[in-house]
Amino acid sequence: MATTTAxxxxxxxxGSSRTISHPVCQHNDTVRYDQLQTSLSYIQKESNSILxxxxxxxxxxxxxxxxxxxxLNTTATVVVSRSIDELETDSSTGNDEDDDDEEDDDNADTTEKPPEKKRKTK
Structure with missing residues (x-):
């Protein structure tokens, strides 16, 4: 699962510093404006409180x-970053455990793959 954080x-x-973080969204979707606005509002409120x-x-x-x-500088940069967990949750079963090396027919990969390019032979 991807996590986007501001x-x-x-x-x-x-020399000391203080970091304020807030999750924007926890999906592979594109970040919506309202989600980002919620995170930025939270960060603004917390930074004002700290100062x-x-x-x-x-x-x-x-x-x-x-x-x-x-x-203190009067400008600040909010960094929005996305991290992807190494172990993705299986959307069909909700199981996030690593399966054995054996593939079951029921769990076969049904993802469409792009066609392979054909090579010309002489």
Missing amino acids: SLTINFKD TTLINQETANKSNAVSRVDN
């Missing part, structure tokens, strides 16, 4: 003169 990494000037918390901590702790949020 993630945002916030890098702080002290607000840090700013409040810095404000409360005046003795810490060097702020982690002073030099």
Whole structure:
């Protein structure tokens, strides 16, 4: 099964970072706009929460003169990536276990394959 994930990494000037991830969809389908919008909204809400918390901590702790949020970039990149699990679920049986090397007639591969190219012989 393919999993599409949106993630945002916030890098702080002290070298630490925080990554926020959210699954967009868990199917082999194309990503729909509404699915992506849901993930981006979640990431935006979480990143705002993280930054607000840090700013409040810095404000409360005046003795810490060097702020982690002073030099944050105002732009961020959200990465959307797709990973495919090595073991695909058998859609006919729902069985995700690896079958033996023997092929049963009932489980024969019925996928259509493109015709092979014919070679010219002299």
